[in-house]
Amino acid sequence: MSASPPDQSALGIIAGGGPLPSVVAEAAVAKGRPVFIVGIEGWSDATIEAFPHAWVRYGALGRTIDLLKQARCRDLVMIGPLDRPTLFNFRPDMTILRSLIRVLGLLRRGDDGLLSGTVRYFEETHGFHIRPAEEVAAELVAPAGLLTNTEPSLADETDIQMAVEIVRERGERDLGQGAVVANGQILDVEDNAGTDEMLRRVARLPERPDRTGVLVKLPKPGQERRVDLPTLGLTTVENAAAAGLAGIAYEASGALIANVDAVGKYADELGLFVTGLPAGTGEGNA
Numbered sequence: 001m002s003a004s005p006p007d008q009s010a011l012g013i014i015a016g017g018g019p020l021p022s023v024v025a026e027a028a029v030a031k032g033r034p035v036f037i038v039g040i041e042g043w044s045d046a047t048i049e050a051f052p053h054a055w056v057r058y059g060a061l062g063r064t065i066d067l068l069k070q071a072r073c074r075d076l077v078m079i080g081p082l083d084r085p086t087l088f089n090f091r092p093d094m095t096i097l098r099s100l101i102r103v104l105g106l107l108r109r110g111d112d113g114l115l116s117g118t119v120r121y122f123e124e125t126h127g128f129h130i131r132p133a134e135e136v137a138a139e140l141v142a143p144a145g146l147l148t149n150t151e152p153s154l155a156d157e158t159d160i161q162m163a164v165e166i167v168r169e170r171g172e173r174d175l176g177q178g179a180v181v182a183n184g185q186i187l188d189v190e191d192n193a194g195t196d197e198m199l200r201r202v203a204r205l206p207e208r209p210d211r212t213g214v215l216v217k218l219p220k221p222g223q224e225r226r227v228d229l230p231t232l233g234l235t236t237v238e239n240a241a242a243a244g245l246a247g248i249a250y251e252a253s254g255a256l257i258a259n260v261d262a263v264g265k266y267a268d269e270l271g272l273f274v275t276g277l278p279a280g281t282g283e284g285n286a
Helices: 020-030 046-050 061-070 100-107 111-125 154-172 195-203 234-242 260-270
Strands: 011-015 035-040 053-056 075-079 178-182 185-189 214-217 247-251 273-277
Touching: 011 020, 020 035, 020 046, 020 075, 035 046, 035 061, 053 061, 075 111, 154 178, 154 185, 154 214, 154 247, 154 273, 178 195, 185 195, 195 214, 195 234, 234 247, 234 260, 260 273
Parallel strands: 011 035, 011 075, 035 053, 214 247, 247 273
Antiparallel strands: 178 185, 178 214
8 A cells, every 4th residue: 555645735934933933934945835824913024925824913813713724734833932912912813813712712711722722723613733833843853962162060060950949840830941051049930921031031140150040941841842942042042141051951852953964063153051851851761
C-alpha cells in the first residue's frame, strides 16, 4: 500500500509577536506546504507580509476564524507572545458575541486554562486541528546542554536549581513560566507582562556585582504544550545582559528558540551562558 500523500491544505498560522511565526511559515513553505497567516495589529511582526496573510485587530476572533476558513486551513499553529486578554481590553466581534458566555468563561480562567479552552474552542467548535510549532519547524526545539562557550559557575548552578523550584511551584498554580534568582535571592518572577518586562524590572533594581543571577524559563506542569511553550531569542539574551545576569536556563524540548546558533553566539559576545536543562525539568521528572 502506498503512503498517503502529504496534506497540501494551507497551514494556518495565528501570529503573536516576534520572529517565530515567520520561521514556522518558512519551514512549511520549504516543505511545499502553502501557508496563510493571520497577524494581530500592534503585535505581529511585519515579516509575516512576505507570506499570504491578513491583519485583524486584537480580539477579532470571529474574523480570524472566518479568514482561516476562507483560506481552507484545517491545521493551525498558534505562536508568538500576546498580552493576556481581560474583561476590560477584549473587544469581541459580532461572530464571537454569539458565543459570549463561553468566551467570558475562558477569560476568567488562569493562563493555561485560557489557552486550553481556546484550543478546544478552535477544535471542537470550528473543526480546526491545532499543531505544535515544532511539528512544522523541528529546528525550533530547544536542545539540551550548553549553547555557549561561556559556562555557569557553581553559584550559577545553585541559583538555577532554586529558580527551577520557584518556577515549578508557580507553574503548578498557573502563575508564570520564568524567574530570576541571584545569589540565592529571588529578584523577580514572570507575570502577565512577560519575560522581557520582568528582565527590564530586574535591570532597574539596585546595582549588584556584574554578571550574577540567572533567568530560568520552564513550561508549566501539565500545560497544553501545543501552544505557549516558553520562547527564547536574541531579545531575551540582550535583556538578560542588560539586567546584569550571568546566564539563561530553559528546559530542553520544553522551549522554542528561533535561531539556536545565533542565540549561542550572541550570548557569548555578551558574556552570558545559555543552557538546556534535562527534558522534564518543569514537571519535576529530571
